[in-house]
Amino acid sequence: MEVMFDMPDESNIKEVLKGVSRRKFIQGVIAGGAGVSAATYLFRASTATSAASAGERLITINVNGRDRRVDVMKQETLAMTLRYKLGLTGTKIGCDRAECGACTVLIDGVPRYSCSTLTHTVRNAKVLTIEGLAKEDGTLHPVQQGIIEEQGFQCAFCMSGFVMASVGFLQTNPNPTRAELAHGISGNLCRCQDYDKILTALLRGAEIMRGEATHA
Amino acid sequence: MPNKTEYGGNHKLIGKDYSTMDLHAKVTGQAKYAEDYRAEGMLFAKLLLSPMPHGRVRRIDTSAALAMPGVKGILTVDDLPAPADSLTDNGTVIHANKLGERGLTNEPLYQGEPILAVAAVDELTAAEAIEKIELDMEPLPFVIDPLETLRPGGPNPRVEGNIWYRPPAPPPKPGEAPKGGEGREGREGRGRGAPAPLEVKDWKWTEADFKDFNDGKLPIGKIPEDPGNSWSYGDVDAAFKNAALTLDESFTTPDTSHHCLETRTAMAYWQNGKVYVHTGTQSTIQTVPAIARWLNLKPEQVVLVSEYTGGGFGSKITGAISLIIPALLSKKCNAPVMMRVSREEETFIGRARPSILGRMKVGFSKEGKIIALDMFMLCNTGPYDAAGDAPSSGRIVSLLYQPENMRFRALTVMTNTPPRSAQSSPGGLQGIVVMEPILAKAARQLKVDQVEIRKVNAPEGKAKFGPEQRGRRAYATSAFLKDALDKGAEQFNWKERAASSPKRMGTKVRGVGVSSSCYVGGSTGFDGLLLIKPDGRVCFQSGIGNLGTESVIDVHRVAAEILGVPWEKCDVCWGTNDKHLPWTCVSGGSQTTHAMTRAAHAVATEAVQRLKEVAAKSMGGSPENYEVANERVFRKGGGGGMTLAQAAEKAIKLGGIYDGHDANPDVNRFTKAAAAALAGQGFIASARDKYPHDGQTHSYVATFAEVEVDLETGKYYLTDFLAYADVGTVLHPKALGGQVLGRSTLGIGHAIGQKWVMDPNYGAMLSRRFHHSKPPTILDVPAKMEWAALDIPDPETPVGSRGIGEPPVGGGCAAILNAIANAVGDEVFRRAPVYADGILLALENGHPMDHALTAHV
Ligand code: FES
């Protein structure tokens, strides 16, 4: 089976794999199953009751501006850490395999698929999730505000991924054309596929970000 | 340019844009979907899926798995409650289908069917336990191609046969209501007799029946007698003799997984004899009796939590049967159980639109009017319930193209492929997609403009359709499709663009296409329930599912407008039957906007009357002396009055019908129970939609598209798109636009890329993930798409609004196909989706090179 991972550097991979065979590693990432694979990342509880402890270690990661101490497995993905250990369930898992972007978060300001990023690799980075986007006082980020004003998205399962991808993209191109923005967020899939209104809403967010628009 | 059309006329709320109150939770990541819930001591479940498309489990050895630390329990089919008959409100027995899908099985009928589930302290442990299970299976014959199973001596997908068969119902006894009919009424089972239980039959055609196969034409053999699948009107054979042009074409539509972005993940636990289920569903309140039926419980024992659902498209109409797995594991292990369904598992158990092989022989007058249509549809439904796509395709084609004489035949066969279900515009898409390329070809041959030929055949007003039943033909409540075609053509600049198409620019060629489209757009007979609290706030109880169409909130704007309450003073209560919700239509088949604006209208009208009574009881006079407006109920022409807040206080003192202690006698038992549970909290009104409705509600869309094909690579791009909708009164423009373009794009996926590919030797699914059968991405559609709506009220419903989920879908697909044919010619494809290689091969060979009649290629 072809598996693609998002691994920034060789030494990291080696470290992650230390003490766990490659086969075990793949197994940990792809569900077993008889004949048909139920391929997905698997959640491992932080308890000693597990049958085959893969070895966890306590690390610190910076999420939404706060240092968080967390026990993670070597093969644990950031999506699972966020959702199951830090209670940040705004980051969604739509495919678990770098196909849909529902899990997109910003790592040092760059949009990344958290389902395909190992938690170990973000130890020295700043992670921003949808929960950390609004200000402390509840003031929404302009991109969030744009969505509310334009009634963007439908079921919204893809929304946090699109929002994080847009926020990252708009930092590099604050005044994109419709087509440029579409390219910038094309790593995200919306199954409700109301792409037209999504673009309108996100462009409205960009407008607010540039301070050109008065809030409705 | 964003759509700037003004909607809503003199209305205060109807037709006006606003931001729905569920958006804040969505944009901040606070909105909870099923997988976002946690419960103390929660276990995780993993499934063991069948490795083969058909087999029998001889032996399962779970001892090694159960011996693992952390493994808490295993669930097999033996742990499931036996399928039980159920009773409707009027005492009719609905026989359980003993051969229906149960969630787990010892005779898997498709590769990937769940055989058992393991619960463990975490998923890794559960997955390792699955690996330790020894499974001994006997492979059985299988078939994945619907034509293969019909061949003489062809394999059957089930031991019993290959089609569902319902023996004809016995004639009604004297004095008994006639049986049958696809009642969409709010009262369960109203007017329906007990149909005989379904049987599985072995159905084969003869060698002679297959004679057309080698010419690439869909063979037509005998079909079982069944009024839904075999009907006609007029004299079809005679009409063909008068045709100026007759075309006889076969076409294949794809199997397309729903693949909602949220899979059918579910979490469940038990408390005090009740099961609590967290899962996505399209219909909150109607999922409660469904869960009760699957688990053999009373509806009172089920608490469903489904505040946010990550898409449905017909695959989660009342949730999904797989939710019983965590529910029963939870009972067995005495702990909450979360079953996360992975993307690949979703391919197997997550439902799909059935492919249809269609053959249409169409006779046209020289003006392009369809004077004769002989239509045959062969539907591949997978191994379980027969999807209603085939019968529905005939009714939609009959309405949308108004053939003067028509014969319809359909056969739905089973195969060892994952189960199908309704998907946005079930049958509508397939019927439209088979017909539209023929219509486009006829227009070219008859030299009639493409918009004109669709207008010549378009339904108008109370257009009749389908066969005569009980002495008359069904008719549509209204149809303004011709206006939509005209307005759309104008906005798209059709005449000019059509005249200059196909347009060659270097290696590229541009083509334009137009399609008609329609689907059922509403049901009737459901309930509304509202509460005015002593603080003056109005709370609308909403049993509608929240899957992003926003009808869960939008429909209540009707009631707020009638009550004269500003929207800021309104709350909508949705998402769990624990909050006491009224009986509501399922959000499927584009019913909701129509059905629930009617219910909202009914309950607001009831509330106005009861508020007047409350005022008369406290301030004298008769209710007629009062009116309700501006958050007050007051004497007409001046004098005393009270605020709605005061009326709520008064209602609590009056009790009875005014504060929910008594419910309106017309409403469903679920609504009665909800009113009773809310009783005493304020003024409570309940009512059932009893407004007259005689026709069948449909909505319509005129769809226009432009594509640019690169003749060197075969690759094509969608360069322009417009959908002009006839949906009655516009309720919420932005939400409507989302549905019109979102569902159009769902249809576009069928034209440009989505399909199932299976290995015929092993019956194995090869397209298991998004990238194997890719739904359109943001780069597959134009950066700006256009939509508009006529905003003409439907005359048979008080608000005038009809539904819109399904109607755009067929047009989205067919307009693209027609644009491709305009660009590169009629003889290029015989199936959808159309890929670059298919275009290149056809251009090289001068005729379509795709296999029209082979399944899953
Ligand atoms: S869940 Fe990470 S890309 Fe789909």
Ligand code: FES
């Ligand atoms: S809004 Fe439903 S997946 Fe994007």
